[in-house]
Amino acid sequence: MFKSFYTKVFVNYWNPYVAVGLAGVLSAFYFALTGTVWAVTGEFTxxxxxxxxxxxxxxxDWAYFNxxxxxxxxxxxxxxxIIIGMFVGALITVLLGKNFKIRVPQQKRRLVQAFIGGLIAGFGARLxxxxxxxxxxxxxxxxxxxSWIFMVTTGIGTYLGVKVINTTWWRGKPNLQRKKPTLSNAVPKQAKNSNIQVYLGIGIAFIFAIILVSYVANGKALLAAAALFGAGFGILIERGQICFTSAFRDLWVSGRATMTKALAVGVGISVILTFIFLQxxxxxxxxxxxxxxxxxGxxxxxxIVLAGGCETGWMYRAMEGQVLFWVVGLGNITxxxxxxxxxxxxxxxxxxxxxxxxxxxxEAWGPYQALFGTMAMLAAWFFLSNWWEKHYRYGKGLTVPEKDTYIVKPAVKQ
Incomplete structure (x- = not known):
C-alpha cells in the first residue's frame, strides 16, 4: 500500500488540473498571508x-532597481x-522520484539558443x-x-516562436550517432535500484525544515512562510509539469490543450479566493x-518558445539536471x-x-461585475481551448468536420 502511494505521489506525474488548481489556492493564500504575490522575475532582476x-x-541611480x-x-x-523554496521543493520531489540526471543536449547550438531565448523572455517579462x-x-x-493584454500577446509571441523553431536554420542538422554493437549493448543491464537520490531528497527536506523552524524561532516567520509556500509551489510545478510554454506552444504544434485548460481552471480558483480577500x-x-x-508579452x-521553457518550466527542469535550462535561467537574469x-x-x-x-x-466595473466578467473570460478561454483541441490537427491546422450528407437515389420502378 505504501509503495503504491509513494509511486502515485513521487513517481507518477500528477493530473495537471489538480496541480494547477492547488497552485491557484496557494497563490491566493500567499497573498492573503503576506500581502505580496507569487512572482520570480523581480528577484531575478x-x-x-x-x-x-x-x-x-x-x-x-538606476530607476528600475529603485x-x-x-x-x-x-x-x-x-x-x-519564494525562489529558494521553489528550487528546493522541485529538487526534493525530483530526488524522491529518482529523476535527477545530468543531461546535456547533443546539439551544442541549443545552449546558445537557450540563452538567447531566456534573455528575450527575461527582457520581455520585466518590460x-x-x-x-x-x-x-x-x-x-x-x-x-x-494581465489580459499580457496573456493575449504572450499567446501571439509563442505562435511566432513556433514559426521560428520550425525553420531549418534554427533546428540545424540532426546529430545522428551510430553506436557499435557491444556485449553491454546487446545484453540489457539490470536497472540499479539505488536509493541514494531518495536519501538525499529526505536529507535536503530535513535541513530545509530545520532552517524554517530556526527562522520562526528568531522572529522571521514571514520569511519562513515565503520559503514554505515557495517549496509548495516548487513541488506543484515539478509534479504537475506546469509549464506555460507547453500550454501555448502545444496549441500551435499539435492542438493539445490539456495544460491550457488546466491553467484556466487554476486561475479561476485563484480569482474566486483572491476576490474574497480583496473584499x-x-x-x-x-x-x-x-x-x-x-x-x-x-x-x-x-x-520562452526559443528557450524551451518559461519561468516555472526552466526552474523545475533545471532541478532535474537538464543543463540546457541552467543556461535559460542565466539568460533570464541577463x-x-x-x-x-x-x-x-x-x-x-x-x-x-x-x-x-x-x-x-x-474599480472600473464594480466588484461583482468584475468577478463575473473575469470568470466569463476564463470560461471562454477554457471552451475555446477545448474547441481548438478537437479541431486542430498536426500538419493540417484547423479542420472543421463537415456534416454528413446523404444522397437519396430515386426508387427503381419494378
Whole structure:
C-alpha cells in the first residue's frame, strides 16, 4: 500500500488540473498571508543588480532597481525565499522520484539558443513588469487589466516562436550517432535500484525544515512562510509539469490543450479566493496597461518558445539536471538586467510606460461585475481551448468536420 502511494505521489506525474488548481489556492493564500504575490522575475532582476554591484557598478541611480527595491539580500527578502523554496521543493520531489540526471543536449547550438531565448523572455517579462506568474496567477486574480493584454500577446509571441523553431536554420542538422554493437549493448543491464537520490531528497527536506523552524524561532516567520509556500509551489510545478510554454506552444504544434485548460481552471480558483480577500480590505496589486505590456508579452512568448521553457518550466527542469535550462535561467537574469538599464538610460519607461493608467477592473466595473466578467473570460478561454483541441490537427491546422450528407437515389420502378 505504501509503495503504491509513494509511486502515485513521487513517481507518477500528477493530473495537471489538480496541480494547477492547488497552485491557484496557494497563490491566493500567499497573498492573503503576506500581502505580496507569487512572482520570480523581480528577484531575478535583483540578482542581476547584486552581480553588477559585486563587480563595482554603481546602480544607485538606476530607476528600475529603485522600482523593484534592492534592500537587503536574497536571504532577507520574501521574494528571495519564494525562489529558494521553489528550487528546493522541485529538487526534493525530483530526488524522491529518482529523476535527477545530468543531461546535456547533443546539439551544442541549443545552449546558445537557450540563452538567447531566456534573455528575450527575461527582457520581455520585466518590460511588462512581470512574467507569466505575475500575470496569470496574480494579475488576473488581482483584477489588473494589464494581465489580459499580457496573456493575449504572450499567446501571439509563442505562435511566432513556433514559426521560428520550425525553420531549418534554427533546428540545424540532426546529430545522428551510430553506436557499435557491444556485449553491454546487446545484453540489457539490470536497472540499479539505488536509493541514494531518495536519501538525499529526505536529507535536503530535513535541513530545509530545520532552517524554517530556526527562522520562526528568531522572529522571521514571514520569511519562513515565503520559503514554505515557495517549496509548495516548487513541488506543484515539478509534479504537475506546469509549464506555460507547453500550454501555448502545444496549441500551435499539435492542438493539445490539456495544460491550457488546466491553467484556466487554476486561475479561476485563484480569482474566486483572491476576490474574497480583496473584499475583506486587502489592497490589489495593479500594473499599468501600457505599450510596454503589449511588447513585453510578445517578447516573453517568443523567448520562452526559443528557450524551451518559461519561468516555472526552466526552474523545475533545471532541478532535474537538464543543463540546457541552467543556461535559460542565466539568460533570464541577463535579459532582466539589460532591461533595467534600458528602462531609464535608453528611455524605455518614458516612451512605453509613463502616463499609462493602472486599470483595476473592480474599480472600473464594480466588484461583482468584475468577478463575473473575469470568470466569463476564463470560461471562454477554457471552451475555446477545448474547441481548438478537437479541431486542430498536426500538419493540417484547423479542420472543421463537415456534416454528413446523404444522397437519396430515386426508387427503381419494378
Amino acid at each position: 535583483r540578482f542581476g543588480g547584486h552581480l553588477l554591484q559585486f563587480f563595482g557598478v554603481d546602480i544607485s 522600482l523593484v527595491t534592492m534592500n537587503g539580500t536574497t536571504f532577507t527578502r520574501t521574494d528571495g525565499w 511588462a513588469l512581470g512574467c507569466n506568474l505575475a500575470a496569470f496567477f496574480t494579475g488576473i486574480p488581482q483584477f489588473s487589466f494589464h 475583506s480590505g486587502m489592497e490589489a496589486v495593479i500594473k499599468p496597461a501600457a505599450p510596454s505590456t503589449f511588447i513585453g 510578445l517578447l516573453f512568448g517568443l523567448g 535579459g532582466a538586467t539589460i532591461l533595467a538599464y534600458a528602462w531609464d538610460h535608453l528611455g524605455f519607461y518614458s516612451v512605453l510606460t509613463e502616463g499609462w493608467p493602472k486599470l483595476n477592473l473592480i
